[in-house]
Amino acid sequence: xxETVNRVTRATALxxxxxxxxxxxxxxPDAARxxxxxxxxxxxxxxxxxxxxxxxxxxSASSGPRRSIRLGxxxxxxxxxxxxxxxxxxxxxxxxxxxxxxLVEISHRNVGIxxxxxxxxDVLNAGCPLDLAAAAFPTGFATRTLLGKAEIVLIREDxxxxxxxxxxxxxxxxxxxxxxxxxxxxxxAQT
Amino acid sequence: MLLIPCPYCGDRPEIExxxxxxxxxxxxxxxxxxxxxxxxxxxxxxxxxxxxMAERWNHAHGCQRWFNALRDTVSDRxxxxxxxxxxxxxxxxx
Numbered sequence: 001x002x003e004t005v006n007r008v009t010r011a012t013a014l015x016x017x018x019x020x021x022x023x024x025x026x027x028x029p030d031a032a033r034x035x036x037x038x039x040x041x042x043x044x045x046x047x048x049x050x051x052x053x054x055x056x057x058x059x060s061a062s063s064g065p066r067r068s069i070r071l072g073x074x075x076x077x078x079x080x081x082x083x084x085x086x087x088x089x090x091x092x093x094x095x096x097x098x099x100x101x102x103l104v105e106i107s108h109r110n111v112g113i114x115x116x117x118x119x120x121x122d123v124l125n126a127g128c129p130l131d132l133a134a135a136a137f138p139t140g141f142a143t144r145t146l147l148g149k150a151e152i153v154l155i156r157e158d159x160x161x162x163x164x165x166x167x168x169x170x171x172x173x174x175x176x177x178x179x180x181x182x183x184x185x186x187x188x189a190q191t
Numbered sequence: 192m193l194l195i196p197c198p199y200c201g202d203r204p205e206i207e208x209x210x211x212x213x214x215x216x217x218x219x220x221x222x223x224x225x226x227x228x229x230x231x232x233x234x235x236x237x238x239x240x241x242x243x244m245a246e247r248w249n250h251a252h253g254c255q256r257w258f259n260a261l262r263d264t265v266s267d268r269x270x271x272x273x274x275x276x277x278x279x280x281x282x283x284x285x
Binding site for chain 2: 055059071072073075128130143144145146151
């Protein structure tokens with residue numbers, strides 16, 4: 001009898017492949033990505049390289065087709081169009097010339113996932129301890145952090161709100177599944 | 192959750208960090224000239240105070256920078272954090 005009283009509805013472990021309601025959780029298309037490391041002094045001297053702004057505040061992201069995300073005082077994540085990967089690498093190498101920098105292509109190391117709509121912050125907060133309220137994490141803010149057990153880069157794109165989650169390829173099934181599972185709490189929930 | 196102030200990123204949750212033990216321990220500049228006891232003290236002996244302590248921390252899941260923090264080991268309150276190579280403003284040991 002107890003089993004009947006306490007019975008819960010169980011979803012099968014791998015049933016959900018896409019979220020239907022809010023927030024929308026959608027894998028993003030391929031992109032060209034680069035990890036750029038250089039001295040902060042050189043970054044402020046250059047201002048921008050190949051269309052990627054470098055003189056950003058730490059933990060902020062630029063917008064536009066070629067965007068950079070400053071993850072730390074000397075580290076940038078550059079995201080561009082997937083078809084332009086080789087062109088971007090060549091342009092950056094040319095712009096720096098002999099000046100010391102390290103550029104590593106990580107296009108295929110990372111996977112992007114968009115989390116969009118009402119309760120997007122709540123879903124992310126299921127595994128991310130940061131304060132994601134607009135006051136603390138406004139549009140244009142971006143940082144490396146944790147989601148559950150996986151390291152992610154979290155970018156707030158707009159006030160929908162849309163968040164972009166960048167994680168390593170091998171963590172992607174875990175991160176995607178984690179987000180879908182967290183989103184089940186808000187199926188049909190009012191804003 | 193404990194919030195740790197990173198000098199680059201501001202207050203962040205503790206699970207983004209990795210502790211690095213006591214700060215401001217200088218490696219002997221000429222290790223072959225000192226005896227085993229002095230070398231062992233450099234490697235293993237720590238003050239472990241009850242009260243204010245300077246510690247190294249790494250913001251491993253954030254900006255990945257190392258920095259120092261002054262933490263009260265009794266209350267776990269972090270009074271100040273400062274970049275590597277800097278001195279604390281407060282009354283800590285530097």
